[in-house]
Structure formats: C-alpha cells, structure tokens
Amino acid sequence: MTLSREVIEVDDTVLIERSLGEPEIFAVLFDRHAPLLHRYVTRRLGPSEAEDIVADTFLAAFQRRGDYDRGRADARPWLYGIASNVIGKRRRTEMNLYRAYVRSGVHPAEVSGLRVEDGVGTLAVNRPLARALMGLAPADRDVLLLVAWAELSYQEVADALAIPAGTVASRLNRARLQIRQALAQEERQGE
Structure with a gap:
C-alpha cells in the first residue's frame, strides 16, 4: 500500500477518523508513534517486553479508535495512556527489572548491545535511580516517567491517565x- 504525502502529513485525528472506513490508514499512526512509544516501554520494562506492549497498545487503540476524542489533534497522550494501562498489568515485570538492574548494574537493553539512553537520569547509568523508582507508588511513577521519559506535558499526562492536571502536578511533586x-x-550512605 502506498499512501499519499497528503495522508502522511495530516494530524492524528484525521488519520483515526479515516481509518474507520480505511483501516490500513491506521498504519500511518503506528509508523508515526511506535518508535518513541517503544523507546519509552523499553526503558520501563526492558526490550523483551517492549514489542508485546507496543503491539498490545496499538491493537487496543485500533479497536477503540471509534471512541477517540476528535478534539485532540495529537494521539500521543491517548497512546501513552493505553500503554500505561498495559504496563500497569505488568507491574511485577517492571519491579523485577528494577531489582535486576540494582543487583547487576546492567540495564537489560544493554545486554544485547543496545543502549537505552545515555543521559544520567536513566536506569542505564543510574542504579540509585532504579532503587528510588521502586519506592514510588505506581500512580506517581507513571506520572513521573510520562513527564521525564515520554516528555509529555502536564496536560498530556492528564489526558493520558484521565486525571485532572492538578492531580498530575501533585503526583509529580510527590514523586x-x-x-x-x-x-x-543513597548518597549519604555511600560516603
């Protein structure tokens, strides 16, 4: 299938709406958002889970596309919200990843030669951060990581998690x- 440049350049709402009659159009939404969503999920659950989570996220999005809020031109918050729900069903996997990283000091994505990130605020280089993330309530961790790793705005996080923006701010401050x-x-103990 070859899609015209016109289809590729429209906003997400138009793509989702068109996909109701032409399901293959939804592939453009996948191509547009899957790489960053995959990166985010890999950071949270490791590479072995990322493919499945992204696939489950887009399957759920495709199945629910008729309910999409057409007042939102960008589907990113909606997709990250779905992904957060899927990740929530695998909290044990996320906690096990953090524990393994704290023990070994090696992020699972690095074992295969793939670096998740090079920044100092990521698990790939920061064992104390992994330990600290383990101590957060799941709702607080979701908000923090959607802001820090998915780079969503407060309003986008609110939309993704279907919570008020004020709740996002309070959860983020607490986290x-x-x-x-x-x-x-951790630093005091290390001295």
Missing part, C-alpha cells in the same frame, strides 16, 4: 520529592 530524598539518602 520528585521522594526521588530526591531517596537519592540523597
């Missing part, structure tokens, strides 16, 4: 405070 406290304690 940041807990992370700072955990990292400071």
Whole structure:
C-alpha cells in the first residue's frame, strides 16, 4: 500500500477518523508513534517486553479508535495512556527489572548491545535511580516517567491517565520529592 504525502502529513485525528472506513490508514499512526512509544516501554520494562506492549497498545487503540476524542489533534497522550494501562498489568515485570538492574548494574537493553539512553537520569547509568523508582507508588511513577521519559506535558499526562492536571502536578511533586530524598539518602550512605 502506498499512501499519499497528503495522508502522511495530516494530524492524528484525521488519520483515526479515516481509518474507520480505511483501516490500513491506521498504519500511518503506528509508523508515526511506535518508535518513541517503544523507546519509552523499553526503558520501563526492558526490550523483551517492549514489542508485546507496543503491539498490545496499538491493537487496543485500533479497536477503540471509534471512541477517540476528535478534539485532540495529537494521539500521543491517548497512546501513552493505553500503554500505561498495559504496563500497569505488568507491574511485577517492571519491579523485577528494577531489582535486576540494582543487583547487576546492567540495564537489560544493554545486554544485547543496545543502549537505552545515555543521559544520567536513566536506569542505564543510574542504579540509585532504579532503587528510588521502586519506592514510588505506581500512580506517581507513571506520572513521573510520562513527564521525564515520554516528555509529555502536564496536560498530556492528564489526558493520558484521565486525571485532572492538578492531580498530575501533585503526583509529580510527590514523586520528585521522594526521588530526591531517596537519592540523597543513597548518597549519604555511600560516603
């Protein structure tokens, strides 16, 4: 299937709407958002889970595309919200990833030679951060990681998780405070 440049350049709402009559159009949405969603999921659950989570996310999105809020031109928050729900069903996997990383110091994505990230705020280079993330409530961790790793705005996180923007702000503040406290304690113990 060859899609015209016109189809590829439209906003997500138009793609989703058109996909109701032409399901193959939904592939453009996948091509547009899957790589960053995959990167985010890999950071949260490791590479062995990422493919399945992304596939499950887009399958759920495809099945629910008729319910998409057409007032939103960007489907990213919607997709990250679906992914967060799928990840939520695999919290044990996420916690096991953090524990394994804390023990070994090697992020699972690095074992295969793939670096997840090079930044100092990621699990790939920061064992204390992995330990601190383990201590967060799941709802607080979701908000923090959607802002930090998926780079969503407060409003986009609110849309993704179907919570008020004020709740996003309070969860994010609580998570940041807990992370700072955990990292400071870790630093004091290391001295």
